[in-house]
Amino acid sequence: MPSLFKRSLLPKLRSFPLTADAVTILSGAAEYRRCLLEKIAQATRRIYIVALYLQQDEAGQEVLDALHAAKLARPQLDVVVVVDWLRAQRGLIGAGKQPGNSAWYQEMTRTHASEVPVYGVPVQTRELFGVLHLKGFVIDDCVIYSGASLNNVYLHKFDKYRYDRYHLLQNSDLADSMQHLVQHGLVASKAVHRLDLPNPPTTRSLRNDIGDLRSRLKHASYDITSGTTANDGLSVSPLLGVGKNNPLSRVICELIASAKFQLTICTPYFNLPLQVTREINRALARGVKIDIIVGDKTANDFYIPPSEPFKVIAALPYLYEISLRRFAKRHQRNIDSGQLNLHLWRDGDNTYHLKGMWIDDRYTLLTGNNLNPRAFRLDLENALLIDDPKQQLREARSKELAEIFEHTRRVERYLELETLPDYPAGVAKFLKRVSRVRIERLLYRIL
Incomplete structure (x- = not known):
């Protein structure tokens, strides 16, 4: 495929063949x-769970009990089980001082x-500057891929759910590749330690090892030597990225640049990087029809109802809405013509966590990347x-998109989106x- 990029990655990607x-x-x-x-109950050889967190609640307990029972x-x-080092050792945001999930892991092992x-x-020495955001579970030769972490709301244990995407891919080569990265690229590092055992080392004592791990991860990739560069049939390519100008970010931009007639994007937090915005603008100029599905601010997982006491974290959904309104205002002409469609997802008190892209009738990107x-x-x-x-997954792809669109409404004019005077x-x-103090741009870069 021709590319506008001088050092294009997309045509060179190795992939594993798939069947529909x-x-x-x-x-x-x-x-x-x-x-x-x-x-988990049926596993016979291996179970590799990788998530931002495994929460101490009813659904988390159910998963960890199932893992112990299988073992x-x-x-x-x-x-x-692999989780983020820092996230596991703190409590929930805004919930006061808590021991974190690591204390629960230790109790379960004991x-x-x-x-x-x-x-x-530990991807960084401070959670604010980087976390483990890898997705994908390997159970025998099946890869279960979702942006969801493991707790009550992500797993719809009770009355509320956090909506995500959920894919199963039965492929031994892909499963081997993903396990290999976890086993040799993460667990083998001196910076990585067990959280289910007493007295884990302090983050400060691991500072040099963490720096070494992050440096190596910037050059790491999935082992795809058994894959092929032939692109004449259904296939899957695993991608990895951390840091500026990483391969995953570059492929995302190339995918947008490759769109000829249709591009659909899902993100829960509308705060697009400059390079993504630039490629979207170019796609609009080429005549590509673009659908962007984001969560209504009340469907954001950081949203706190105005009736509850204010917390700084509650401002995030409003920051994202401000960003969306600016984008809509700049592109009102494209919205009026129907070329650009901004969709807000909302379903009662449930929350929205979808990420990913659909490009023409060819590419589908599954990712935890929030763009x-x-x-x-x-x-x-x-x-x-x-x-x-060859569009072998066309029917399943259309069904997934139809379900996502079910609880959305189209933004007809940017004026529909609220502004500062409307906020609590x-x-x-x-x-x-x-x-006033000009730190808004910094917040957009790290939140």
């Missing part, structure tokens, strides 16, 4: 939870006859790029203050 029946798209968080627990039933089973190691990966400056520069991210030149007093006061 090896790809399954689940339709919701509750089905995802049932499937995950079923796969106890089949001691030869290779079970590994009280169970089976052993399920939980490793903490924001933080994801492009700070966090350790990954993705699976499905290439479908605490939010408006805070946003005025950060704008």
Whole structure:
């Protein structure tokens, strides 16, 4: 495929061949939870769980109990859990001082006859400047890929859910590649330690090892030597990225640049990096029809109702809405013509966490990447790029998009989106203050 980029990555990607029946798209968080627990119970060789966090709540307990049960039933089973080092050792934002999930991991190891190691990966010495944002579970030869972490709302354990995408890919080469990165690129590092054992080292004592790990990750990639560069059939390419101008960010921009007639983008936090905005503008100039699906501010996972006490974190959904309004205002002519469609997702009190892209009738990007400056520069991210030149997944792809669009409304004019005078007093006061001291741009880069 021709590319506008001087050092194009997209045509050179190696990939693993797929069959259409090896790809399954689940339709919701509750089905995802049932499937995950079923796969864990049936595992015979390996279970590799990689998530931002495994939360101490009912759904998290269900998952960790299932892992221990599987290990106890089949001691030869290779079970590994990997979470973010810093996130696991703090409580929930705004919930006061808490011991964090690591104390729970230690209790579970102490009280169970089976052993399920939980490793903490420190991508940075401070959570604000980078976290483990890898996605994908490997269970035998099945890769379960979703942007969801593991807790009640992501797994729809009770009445509320956080909407994401949920894919199963049955492919031994892909599963081997993803396990290899976790085993040799993460767990083997001196910076990575078990959180389920007492007295883990302090982050300060690991500073040099963390720097070394991050440096190596900037040059790391999935092992795809058994893959092929032929792009004449259905295939999948695993992608990795951390830091400025990383391969994943570059491929995302190239995918947008490759769009000829249709581009669909999902992101929960509308705060696009400059390079993504630039490629979207170029795509509009080429005549590409673009749909962007974002969460309504009330469907943002940081949203706090105005009736509750103000917390700084509650300003984030409003910052994203301000960004969306500016974008809509600049592109009102494209919105009027129907070439650009901005969709707000909302379903009651539930929240929205979808990420990814659909390019023409060919490419589908599965990722945890939020398509924001933080994801492009700070966090350790990954993705699976499905290439479908013969449109073998067209029906399943259309069904997934239809389900996503079900709870959306189109923004007809930028004036529909609220502004500072419409916001709760605490939010408006805070946003005025950060704008006055000119740190708003910094917030957009790290949040």
